[in-house]
Amino acid sequence: xxxxxxxxxxxxxxxxxxxxxxxxxxxxxxxxxxxxxxxxxxxxxxxxxxxxxxxxxxxxxxxxxxxxxxxxxxxxxxxxxxxxxxxxxxxxxxxxxxxxxxxxxxxxxxxxxxxxxxxxxxxxxxxxxxxxxxxxxxxxxxxxxxxxxxxxxxxxxxxxxxxxxxxxxxxxxxxxxxxxxxxxxxxxxxxxxxxxxxxxxxxxxxxxxxxxxxxxxxxxxxxxxxxxxxxxxxxxxxxxxxxxxxxxxxxxxxxxxxxxxxxxxxxxxxxxxxxxxxxxxxxxxxxxxxxxxxxxxxxxxxxxxxxxxxx
Numbered sequence: 001x002x003x004x005x006x007x008x009x010x011x012x013x014x015x016x017x018x019x020x021x022x023x024x025x026x027x028x029x030x031x032x033x034x035x036x037x038x039x040x041x042x043x044x045x046x047x048x049x050x051x052x053x054x055x056x057x058x059x060x061x062x063x064x065x066x067x068x069x070x071x072x073x074x075x076x077x078x079x080x081x082x083x084x085x086x087x088x089x090x091x092x093x094x095x096x097x098x099x100x101x102x103x104x105x106x107x108x109x110x111x112x113x114x115x116x117x118x119x120x121x122x123x124x125x126x127x128x129x130x131x132x133x134x135x136x137x138x139x140x141x142x143x144x145x146x147x148x149x150x151x152x153x154x155x156x157x158x159x160x161x162x163x164x165x166x167x168x169x170x171x172x173x174x175x176x177x178x179x180x181x182x183x184x185x186x187x188x189x190x191x192x193x194x195x196x197x198x199x200x201x202x203x204x205x206x207x208x209x210x211x212x213x214x215x216x217x218x219x220x221x222x223x224x225x226x227x228x229x230x231x232x233x234x235x236x237x238x239x240x241x242x243x244x245x246x247x248x249x250x251x252x253x254x255x256x257x258x259x260x261x262x263x264x265x266x267x268x269x270x271x272x273x274x275x276x277x278x279x280x281x282x283x284x285x286x287x288x289x290x291x292x293x294x295x296x297x298x299x300x301x302x303x304x305x306x307x308x309x310x311x
Contacts, residue, residue: 092179
């Protein structure tokens with residue numbers, strides 16, 4: 001009897017597989033794509049432990065152990081690069097998250113549909129602009145003859161035009177502003193979706209109790225989007241060291257080099273320009289390891305202090 005039931009289950013399974021053959025083929029293609037383009041390239045990480053020479057290849061290059069990592073952490077430039085990357089990553093994470101939440105809440109409070117939709121559309125259009133265009137706009141706006149200096153001079157705030165790209169103290173705020181301007185509208189979409197999923201009866205009950213708009217935001221809207229906020233925050237913590245490459249590379253110059261270089265630029269400089277692929281790979285591997293560690297720590301803290309976590 002048990003043998004008959006087993007055969008029956010096997011027949012049902014084969015029948016289901018035949019029914020879902022198209023989905024199985026698609027799934028197999030996606031798995032193969034992931035292995036070929038995401039996991040197989042990770043074998044290149046072995047270069048971080050070698051004195052890699054292209055003519056020798058991965059299999060015949062000299063193994064040097066942790067020498068490349070030792071060189072990185074003895075290099076004062078790389079220590080500054082870590083500081084710059086981490087600082088800009090944290091500033092970008094905090095500023096873009098706060099701006100997205102605020103913008104979503106403010107936009108949700110707009111009652112006129114004919115006004116709300118155009119504002120939302122205009123707000124996320126910068127997301128589709130390349131960083132070449134964005135940095136070009138920033139260069140023109142913040143140049144000595146740009147609109148920002150013109151306004152400041154007309155208002156009497158400054159006596160002479162400022163070259164914003166000549167002073168290191170302005171660079172991180174400029175990068176943060178660029179990321180906020182480009183991504184706030186796009187990042188706010190998911191928060192708007194979370195707000196629309198809140199039960200309208202809660203707002204109706206609050207109105208009956210005499211709550212004003214600020215009280216509704218504080219006691220209904222913010223708690224309603226808290227799970228979404230925490231999940232996105234946990235996911236983005238791993239991207240702290242992905243502070244950027246294009247904006248820093250395009251806006252940076254010799255005068256602000258001490259605060260503009262990131263790990264990605266360091267990898268480009270040593271891995272491509274200096275042909276030291278092993279050192280570039282070691283820097284990239286360090287970045288990946290720290291990103292994974294940050295996600296694990298953030299998830300552990302979330303598991304301890306809240307119900308929201310990634311795993």
